[in-house]
Amino acid sequence: MKLLRYGALGQEKPALLDSKGALRDLSGTIPDLAGKALTAASLAKIGAIDPESLPIVSGSPRLGACVGDVRNFIAVGLNFADHAAETGAEIPKEPILFNKAPNCIVGPNDDVIIPKGSVKTDWEVELAIVIGDGGSYIPEDKAMAAIAGFCVCNDVSEREFQIERGGQWAKGKGCPTFGPLGPWLVTTDEIKDIQNLGMWLEIDGERVQNGSTKTMIFGAAYLVHYISQFMRLDPGDVITTGTPPGVGLGFKPPRFLKGGEVVTLGIEGLGEQKQNFVAYKG
Template sequence: MKLVRYGAPGAEKPGLIDADGNVRDLSGKIDDVAGAAIAPESLIALSSLDAAALPLVEGNPRLGPCVAGTGKFICIGLNYADHAEESGLAVPPEPVIFMKATSAICGPNDNLVIPRGSEKTDWEVELGVVIGKTAKYVSEEEALDYVAGYCTVHDVSERAFQIEHQGQWTKGKSADTFGPTGPWLVTKDEVADPQNLPMWLKVNGQTMQDGTTGTMVYGVAHLVSYLSRFMSLQPGDIISTGTPPGVGMGQKPPRYLKPGDVVELGIEGLGVQKQTCVADR
């Protein structure tokens, strides 16, 4: 099942994608794609609906972030060995955790706003894991029971803010529009193996990243279990699991985004995003 949120920013409605790729309105069934609506029992009930009987959403509506009510946007750094190598850094002995501000979350095709003073805005295609029920001290064996589904995430990064300024990575990761999510929240029953998903990213039509979740250092189950040792994971929380090689920082010479650039990215089965870069005013 592919769940979506459509409509104007801040006024999105819940929907699902039918067998023909149309958006069907779910607002008569759930308030939003959030909280209790993405709990296991709710997802089972939604999956039993006759999608063709739901109201058809006409036209080509804007798609918002695929999940609402995200309390934590947790990112994993250097989680692909080949990306760590291109960054000139060692593979970490434990997952590297940092937070991205939830105000960075936006729709998958919204403009990517390059912040004032930015010189090194970079791209990163990542697998997003959406939590469906509260997880605390969960084992790796049961970790996926707490996952509602998966989505494509663009973990946009301003490398100068992230690396060259003092402090933690968060300020280089959290500008408005630096967290496009979606287009869909794909429920976990449709993803046979989250560690076997091809992923790619293009800038102005040129392929920059072409990888697979199979080269993650720490897989999804391990990450959910590991994180749940340090904090409870709540419904709607997003874990962005790291990126394969090919980021702008790793190019020779480095290459960064500028106004007018178009970024396209996707993960097999999880949908495609497209953003046009614009300058912040």
């Protein structure tokens, strides 16, 4: 299934995308695409519904983030071998984890605001995992069963805040609007091989990232297993899993967003995003 949320910011309703590309309202079945609505039992209930029995959503409404009320937004750094190479970093022996602020999450086509004082705002197309049943100490061979689905994330980053201001990476990762998610949450049964999906990102029509999940150092199942050793993963938690090469930091000289750019990105089978980057105006 391809599940999504639509409507005005803060008033999103759950929906699914039918086989003809129409939005079908799910608000009579679940209150939101969030929390316990993402457990295996809930998704099985949704999957048993005939989409044509659901109300069709008219027009072209705004798409919200494909998962709501996210409590934990966990990110993995330097998780693509070719991206590590472009930054000159060593291959990590274990996953590098940091947090993005959950309230930085926005819809896939919402504007992204370059923060006050930013001089190094960067882009990162990423595969995001949305947790279903979750838990602690999840065995790797059970990890896929703990996942509700996958989506596209733009892990927008401010590199000066992240690298040059001391402390942890979180400083450059959680600014408002720095977490576009969607357009859809695609359930695991629709993805044949999560470790073999093409990924891309363009700036004003110029392709700058062109990679694949096959170069991930730590795969999706292992990341769920690994992270669950340190925290409990709850339904609706999001893990964004790293980016392929082509980020602004890797250009020679580095290249960053100033405002006025249109950024489009996508992952095979998971849909596309399109954002206007807007300079902070106070």
